Amino acid sequence: MSNHAALTRAIASAIALIGAACSESGTTGGGPSGSAGTYASGSAGTSGAPSGKGGTGGGNLTGAGNLTGAAGGKGSGSAGATGAATCISGATMPPVSALITDFSDAVDDGGSPGQFKFGGGVATRVQGGTSEFADATETKPTLALVGGALSVTGSSKGSYTGVVLYMNGPACIDGSAYTGVKFDLAGSTGACTLTFGFAFADDLAPASDPERGICAATNCYGPSVAVTTTGTIKEPYAAVSGGSPDMGVDKQKLTGVQWQLQSAAIGTTCNAKFTIDNVEFY
Numbered sequence: 001m002s003n004h005a006a007l008t009r010a011i012a013s014a015i016a017l018i019g020a021a022c023s024e025s026g027t028t029g030g031g032p033s034g035s036a037g038t039y040a041s042g043s044a045g046t047s048g049a050p051s052g053k054g055g056t057g058g059g060n061l062t063g064a065g066n067l068t069g070a071a072g073g074k075g076s077g078s079a080g081a082t083g084a085a086t087c088i089s090g091a092t093m094p095p096v097s098a099l100i101t102d103f104s105d106a107v108d109d110g111g112s113p114g115q116f117k118f119g120g121g122v123a124t125r126v127q128g129g130t131s132e133f134a135d136a137t138e139t140k141p142t143l144a145l146v147g148g149a150l151s152v153t154g155s156s157k158g159s160y161t162g163v164v165l166y167m168n169g170p171a172c173i174d175g176s177a178y179t180g181v182k183f184d185l186a187g188s189t190g191a192c193t194l195t196f197g198f199a200f201a202d203d204l205a206p207a208s209d210p211e212r213g214i215c216a217a218t219n220c221y222g223p224s225v226a227v228t229t230t231g232t233i234k235e236p237y238a239a240v241s242g243g244s245p246d247m248g249v250d251k252q253k254l255t256g257v258q259w260q261l262q263s264a265a266i267g268t269t270c271n272a273k274f275t276i277d278n279v280e281f282y
Helices: 002-029
Strands: 099-101 116-118 128-134 142-146 149-156 161-167 180-188 193-200 224-227 231-236 254-262 270-281
Touching: 099 161, 149 161, 149 180, 149 254, 224 231, 224 254, 254 270
Parallel strands: none
Antiparallel strands: 099 270, 116 128, 128 161, 142 149, 149 270, 161 254, 180 231, 180 270, 193 224, 193 254
């Protein structure tokens, strides 16, 4: 029995050894081991774009005004037109022709009913017009164009009334190259006294002509001479007198010529109707 038991123990030991051997083999060769995982350093991730700063508001941008701009050009505007020189400031000029007017181009003065303009804007003709006058106690004469001449119808009760032919300003007219003025007179002056005179700056009130009148006296009126005939009449500068404040005429400061009616006695009315034509320096 002991032999059998010993054999059994031997067989059991052998089987145990075989089992251990099999156990070792299983540890290394059991099911296929998965390949060892490679510790791969993954590619470094791309650095993200730096987060941008908040946009700078337009007001903080450096404006174009801080750029060095091209130098601005120096402006050179045209000089303003110089105002026309007046007789008061000393301006005087000769007439553009000896003929003042023959009334061939006279037309109604739209701005002054009953008055006429002459010259027609033609550069070679004297420009001017008519203007009546009268004392406060008198009536101004009536003017008309009749047969190419200026017709004057008027009356006087002892003071004065008349008509002026003015020559346009603003400069005075220098008539010193001539002896005086001539004109054609026709018609009748009745019992009225008719005088002819020169209008000029020194005896002309500023109220009558703001650009040419320089008389500061209480009474301003030009010198004159009596006209006693009809036909072509010549009146030299030297013939007139009695102006105020200047008794004679300054032929370098002329503004016009005039005709005046006056009754011989206050309270006695006289009537006249006559024509004037071909008024000219000579």
